[in-house]
Amino acid sequence: MEHQTIVAQTTPVGRSGVACIRLSGPKAFYLARKISDLNKKTPHRRACFSTIYDEHMNKVDDGVFVFFKSPLSYTGEDVVEISCHGNPYISERIIQATTVLGARVAEPGEYTKRAFLNGKMDLAQAESVGLLISSRSREAAEHQTKNLSGAASNRIKKMQEELVALLSCLEFEFDISEEEANLSSLSLGLLKSLKNNCLETNNLIDTFALGHAYTSGLRVVIVGEPNVGKSTLMNSILGSNRSITDLAAGTTRDTITAEIIIGGLPTTLIDTAGIRPTKDRVELAGVDRALSELDRSDLVLSVFSPETQEIENIEDTLKISVYNKSDIKKYSGNKHSIVSVSALKNKGINSLIKTIEKTLKDARPYSEDILINTERQKGALKLCSSYLEKAIDNLDSTPPSLELVAADLRAAIDSLSSFLGKTTTDKILNQVFSTFCVGK
Ligand SMILES: Nc1nc2c(ncn2[C@@H]2O[C@H](COP(=O)(O)OP(=O)(O)OP(=O)(O)O)[C@@H](O)[C@H]2O)c(=O)[nH]1
Ligand SMILES: [Mg+2]
Incomplete structure (x- = not known):
């Protein structure tokens, strides 16, 4: 859990009808009260109108404050969203007032990173936040909205549950069963399930080509x-x-x-x-x-x-x-x-x-109703597929090496965990969130 309170403008910097500034962290409510007429009785999740002041109590603007009590907020922390007139000088003064009073300016993607770290979304969903914002077509945005609601993650979780069930069944059997007949009927069922899961994983990997095209775009060059x-x-x-x-x-x-x-x-x-x-x-x-x-075109x-x-x-x-x-x-x-x-x-x-x-x-065929769309997601699935293939080989060998199959299954399950960001290193997390812009 982060202890610093962060602040940034969540709407684009420039001139607009309304701009939104978000405070997140333990001091968010305190800071919002310091720069407004609002007090401890301010209701949560309701729009509250107030004058907005700078750190010297000079009026900056009038605006609307919404308080979100942890954990019912985007980041899972105490959050206040302040809507003011969309003018860079107004936003800057509000941000400055809160930083003088104890907040710090958020890093790129820090709100979403905190949402991820506080369990509000998994890493694949967090990636979709960034990709949704940068979507360049309606279809690309629709596809990200679907993944942000958990479509891809739920598929991965379902696969993971199936693999965990297979693993526990396998471990249970070779703990208690010495009979070959039992093991061979188990092997047959296991082999079928492993092959199905491997096929599904490979199908999902294939969706990357189209998913990536939606997010990164394609280059069509005219020559002659x-x-x-x-x-x-x-x-x-x-x-x-x-x-x-x-x-x-x-x-x-x-x-x-x-x-x-x-x-x-x-x-x-x-x-x-x-x-x-x-x-x-x-x-x-x-x-x-x-x-x-x-040389660098997708189509000529x-x-x-x-x-x-x-x-x-x-x-x-x-x-x-x-x-x-x-x-x-x-x-x-x-x-x-x-x-x-x-x-x-x-x-x-x-x-x-x-x-x-x-x-x-x-050129980007796929047979699934969801698309994966980052190299990181593809890498995790490739790893899963390779462990499932190893498990199939070990099961197919005579006699089958069930201990090795179990180890492969555990590794496959772990790679699905890394797809969801449950076992992801700080380096990868920093890589994911550094592609975001400030305020997201
Ligand atoms: N009749 C006819 N003329 C065309 C057609 N398309 C292009 N032109 C003419 O062909 C000439 C060359 O057209 P451009 O589009 O400049 O050709 P380009 O391939 O870009 O030429 P460069 O830039 O010099 O390589 C122009 O006078 C065009 O009006 C067509 O479909 N029919
Ligand atoms: Mg020309």
């Missing part, structure tokens, strides 16, 4: 020879005039990026310089940038037009071949998987967007 209509295509997909287009080849030099949501996936669309051999230094730098974008739109070919050597990357300028001449080649568009006339663009969505999602 000069003048094939890459910038026109970029503008047409965005529905806005983001990139300069011109009939002269070599118009785009630098990479141009734009944010777009495709099928709920936050996507960065990147227009690049036309790729061709050139002696022009600036153009060459543009071509280099285009090539390095290719490889554009060509009636008078050009697709550029070669796009390997190891997901690719959609886009034939542009179909208004001038229909595609007459023999490749099947070509998407034909006219960027200038906005023809075929919706179907291209659908193909992009399908290609991105097909």
